[in-house]
Amino acid sequence: MSLLENLEWRYAAKAYDSTKKVSRENIFKIIEAARMAPTSSGLQPFRIILVEDQSLKEQMVKGALNPEVMRDCSHVLVFAAWDRYTTARIDTVYNRITDDRELPRGRFSSYTNQLKDIYINQEAEENFAHTARQSYIGLGLALAQAAELRIDSTPAEGFDNTVVDEVLGLSEHGLRSVTLLYIGYADKGRDWLAPMKKVRVPLDEFVIEHK
Secondary structure, eight states: OOHHHHHHHOOBOSOBOTTOOOOHHHHHHHHHHHHTOOOGGGOOOEEEEEEOOHHHHHHHGGGBSSHHHHHHSSEEEEEEEESSOOHHHHHHHHHHHHHHTTOOTTTTHHHHHHHHHHHTTSOHHHHHHHHHHHHHHHHHHHHHHHHHTTOEEEEEOOBOHHHHHHHHTGGGGTEEEEEEEEEEOBOTTTOTTTTSOOOOOOHHHHOOOOO
């Protein structure tokens, strides 16, 4: 099926069948789609925390807007962004780039120095706003990959970031949670949204053309 057909199929599942689990192979296909996402300057300033353990999900439920969705889904993907840019983080990324391309380290120093001049002097919250936006690109590709696999998903901002960050110890990794992605198989009998028509803004309203 085409990408557009897969996107027409998908919706934000509102109830999951807790007895059905997504295979590890398919979970990592979804994660790989996010890992391959484009990001500003190729810095990939976000990570995915994969949560399957039910006890961890129960701890995170305290801050969830849809607790049953979190409890019953197969896996939770937590998209967490760098809390800020640092010289070391930028250098680590570009050292990997030069090493993997068999180029001398420092090959892109004129560019990385520009990045450091921009980001290092910014306030941490301004940095985080930028890193968080990059994570949404990965989230979009993960949603598309799940749809291609005919695996249900629910993106969520409706949660207490502080609870999730504390439960997962994200600050120890220099990360802050941005979004959650619930993955699993919908319980169509309990999911009120499943039988409803998908509704979007008409194309002629969505696109503003300048010919």
